[in-house]
Amino acid sequence: MASWVISALLLLACLFPSSVECMVRHYKFNIVMKNATRLCSTKPIVTVNGKFPGPTLVAREDDTVLVKVVNHVKYNLSIHWHGIRQLRTGWADGPAYITQCPIQSGQSFVYNFTITGQRGTLWWHAHILWLRATVHGAVVILPKRGVPYPFPKPHKEAVVILSEWWKSDVEAVINEALKSGLVPNVSDAHTINGRPGPVLSCPSQRGYTLPVQAGKRYMLRLINAALNEELFFKIAGHQLTVVEVDATYVKPFKTETIVIAPGQTTNVILEADRHSGQYTVVASPFMDAPITVDNVTATATLHYSGTLGATATTTFAIPPPKNATPVAMNFTSALRSLNSKEYPAVVPLKIDRSLLFTISLGINPCSTCVNGHRILADINNVTFVMPTISLLQAHFFNISGVFKDDFPGNPPIPYNYTGTQPTNFQTNSGTRLYRLAYNSTVQLVLQDTGMITPENHPLHLHGFNFFEVGRGLGNFNAKKDPKNFNLVDPVERNTIGVPAGGWTAIRFRTDNPGVWFMHCHLEIHTTWGLKMAFVVDNGKGPNESLLPPPIDLPKC
Numbered sequence: 156m157a158s159w160v161i162s163a164l165l166l167l168a169c170l171f172p173s174s175v176e177c178m179v180r181h182y183k184f185n186i187v188m189k190n191a192t193r194l195c196s197t198k199p200i201v202t203v204n205g206k207f208p209g210p211t212l213v214a215r216e217d218d219t220v221l222v223k224v225v226n227h228v229k230y231n232l233s234i235h236w237h238g239i240r241q242l243r244t245g246w247a248d249g250p251a252y253i254t255q256c257p258i259q260s261g262q263s264f265v266y267n268f269t270i271t272g273q274r275g276t277l278w279w280h281a282h283i284l285w286l287r288a289t290v291h292g293a294v295v296i297l298p299k300r301g302v303p304y305p306f307p308k309p310h311k312e313a314v315v316i317l318s319e320w321w322k323s324d325v326e327a328v329i330n331e332a333l334k335s336g337l338v339p340n341v342s343d344a345h346t347i348n349g350r351p352g353p354v355l356s357c358p359s360q361r362g363y364t365l366p367v368q369a370g371k372r373y374m375l376r377l378i379n380a381a382l383n384e385e386l387f388f389k390i391a392g393h394q395l396t397v398v399e400v401d402a403t404y405v406k407p408f409k410t411e412t413i414v415i416a417p418g419q420t421t422n423v424i425l426e427a428d429r430h431s432g433q434y435t436v437v438a439s440p441f442m443d444a445p446i447t448v449d450n451v452t453a454t455a456t457l458h459y460s461g462t463l464g465a466t467a468t469t470t471f472a473i474p475p476p477k478n479a480t481p482v483a484m485n486f487t488s489a490l491r492s493l494n495s496k497e498y499p500a501v502v503p504l505k506i507d508r509s510l511l512f513t514i515s516l517g518i519n520p521c522s523t524c525v526n527g528h529r530i531l532a533d534i535n536n537v538t539f540v541m542p543t544i545s546l547l548q549a550h551f552f553n554i555s556g557v558f559k560d561d562f563p564g565n566p567p568i569p570y571n572y573t574g575t576q577p578t579n580f581q582t583n584s585g586t587r588l589y590r591l592a593y594n595s596t597v598q599l600v601l602q603d604t605g606m607i608t609p610e611n612h613p614l615h616l617h618g619f620n621f622f623e624v625g626r627g628l629g630n631f632n633a634k635k636d637p638k639n640f641n642l643v644d645p646v647e648r649n650t651i652g653v654p655a656g657g658w659t660a661i662r663f664r665t666d667n668p669g670v671w672f673m674h675c676h677l678e679i680h681t682t683w684g685l686k687m688a689f690v691v692d693n694g695k696g697p698n699e700s701l702l703p704p705p706i707d708l709p710k711c
Contacts, residue, residue, distance in 0.1 A: 180214050182222040186232055186258075186290070194344055195357035196322050200289040201228050201281075207349045208316045208380070209279075209292030216274045216299050222266045224258055230326075231257035232286060233709075234266065236294065237418060238277035238402055238649045241618055244268045245547055245669030246704050248617055251283035253672045253688060254547040256711035264709050274298045275402030276376040276420040278316075285678055288325045291316070291380040296402060305493060306398045306407055309374035309424060313365060317388065317415070317438045318380040319449060320344045320351060325382075329682060336524025338447075339679060345386065345438050345453035352454030363455040365436065367427040374398075375423050379415040382678040384448055385441040385611060385652070387482070388413040390457055391434040391472035395423040397490070403620065403647040404493040412475055414441060414486040416613035418650035418676035431459045432468045439474035441483055444610045444655050448477065484654075490646040492622070502622045502642050503596035503662045510564045510589075510599045511631070513572055514614070514653055514675070514685065515606035517582035530607075531683045532675070533582040535563045538684030540586045544711050547670040550690055551701060562589040562687055572604040572630050573656045580606060582684070589687065591665045593694035598624075600631045601651070602658045609656035612680065618671035618691075620647050621663035628657040636660070650676055665691045668701045 189202045203209035214220050226232050235249030247268040251257040258264045274296045281290035293314040298304065319342035321328055332339035344351035352362025367373060375395075379386055394409045399422035407424075415421050436455035440448040452474050458467075475482045492500035512534050519538075521529035531538045542549070542557050549557035570577060591597065599621075603609050624640040640660065653659050674686035693700040 179219045179221065182212055182220070184222055184224045184234065186224065186226045186228050188228055193320050193351060193360070194322055194354065195360065198322070198324065201230065201286055202289060203292065207289050208318070209290065211293040211295055211314055212279060213295045213297070214270055215297045216270060216272070219267070219269045223263060224266065225263040226258045226260055229260055230284065230286060231259050232290070233257045233282050234279055235282035236266070236268065236277070236279050237615070238420070239268060239294070240271060240273060240620070240667060241268055242271050242667055243698070243700070243702050245618065245671070245701060246708060249282050250617065250672045252541050252543070252545055253670060255545050256709045257283050258709050262709060264707055265705070267705065270296055273402050275399050276378065276422055277402050278378045278380065278420060280380060285325045285329045285382060287380070287678070288319065288321070288382055291318070293376060293378055295376065305404055305495060305498065306424065307372060310371040312374045312376060314376045314378070316348055316378045316380050317386050317453070318346045318349070319382055319384065320346050333682070336521045336526065336529035338530065341447055342382070342449040344451045345381065345440070345449060347436060347438055347453045347455040350455070351451065354451055362453070365455065365457050366460055367457060368460050369427055369430050371427050373425040373427060375425055377413060377415060377421045377423065379417050379419050381417050383417065385414065385416045385613065387439050387441050387475050387479070388415060388437070389472045389474060390425065390436050391470040392429060393425060393434065393457070395425055398422050398424055400490060400646065401620070401648040401650060404498050405646060406491045406493055406644070408489045410486060410489070412482055412486065414483045416611070416650065416652045416676065418613055418615045419648070427459065429459060431462045432470060433458050433462060434470045435472045437472045437474050440477050441479065443478045443480040443483070444608050446608065446610060450477065487652070492644045492647050494644040500622065500644050500647060502624065502645060503664055504642060505596060506598045506662070507595040508591065508597045510597065511566065511602060512599060513566045513602045513604050514612050515604040516608065517606060518580040519582060531582050532680045532685035534685060534687050535566050536582050537562065537587055537687065538582040538584045539686045540584050540684070542586050546588065546688055548704070550670050551704065558586040558588050560588045560590040560690060562587040564589065572602050573609065574605070576605050584684070587687070588670070588690045590690050590692065593665060593668055593692055593699055595665050596662065597665060598660060598662050600658055600660045601653045602631055603653050603656055605656065611655045612653040612685070613650050613676040614653055614673060615650040615676045616663070616671065616673045618667045618669060619663045619665070620649055621661040622647050623651055624660050624662055626654060626657065626659040628654065631658040631660070667691060668693045668699065
């Protein structure tokens, strides 16, 4: 066959991917400013392609994805592909100064990665400053062609992104807080797919509408893109069946209320089992600590086709109280890996390295701050200091003086973490990493403390999925608590909520060489220093080493 014919057929395959699977998918993200009106007020925001939320990236398991990001705004910026394993391609992970220098204004970078052994809902977002407030979107990974979902096939799917909205410039909000040493202002509203819905201060604004047909089945791909708040999600008059979290299948269970922390994703099945009418959809905050949150509930509408808007009967959803800890605990405890023949839960049973990390807030002196001190956060009393070049470059090219690999594997001074706290709230600062051998098995206990206040912390680990084998309230007991670990079908995630005044235990295998960030996904806590990184050395085999950096890797 003539070469031009083959080229034409390949071009047609890429233009019409439904007919032939196209293994390489190209996207272009233009970072641009766009005026947006919410809460009856207009402001310029940073967006991808002028959209808020940003475009959905769609691929199939085992596809290669190339995303060219062109930065047209004044901020330096990078994009993180949240939950993508990035096997040997840590250069494409995205956190600024961890795996790359940010893309400077007027510059571009092509993120190139392959989606290996993953399917489901993940998401992408800016990973510098607080730009992810408006720079975020969904990643939909479809199963391989011919591979069905392990649950009844939905008639239709919809992405539902939950977020926050500030009437002020978000960067100005955090900059003022850092200058004063105080807590930043909370958001002015929550949003569902970018819209708050009618609120007291702006009753005329419309919310997002999800149209459905009676008798049909829908899969909602929920993403919590909020900067600082865990959220409840409900649809009036309907139960939801949870089938997946963080792009891993779970044993299906029904619930009226979803609990979802910043960084997490949850796929649910909605049966449109009413005949007509409108049903409100609500996203409201969950906070069981004495901390100020945005109390404005975002509303959307589930609208049955054939229902006339003016005469439709509307059924209203009642959000749980913001401190409804039992609702959150019941949801979390129901999560179990599917653990089927096709999708087994390969939980590490023999552990090579056992770690205990305390999660705390702290206070350090600050002569220029309002009260003479600054609020900080830490892991094992280390407030992480960001470097000026990327840690991955320093690791790969053996650049000395950028970081130390002496991060403590246990608290420097053990104490009653959830009881009476020490009187000294000061923390140590440093760019300190924890080094792990390739293919070792790790058990990491994440322990909340009562420093200043106990709080639920959603911790995200880049480069790996992990299994949550146990959780509890109070202090972790190394002798008693492991006896109750679930080593059969624990939930598999990339972002886990450490309960306020409690602990969670996770296990993972270090099968991905590179430098991998771990941080609280409450953006204010990350800003305050609640973050660290693991450096995973290369293995011995040809496919066990970090690949060289791309030629267009941004420079600092």
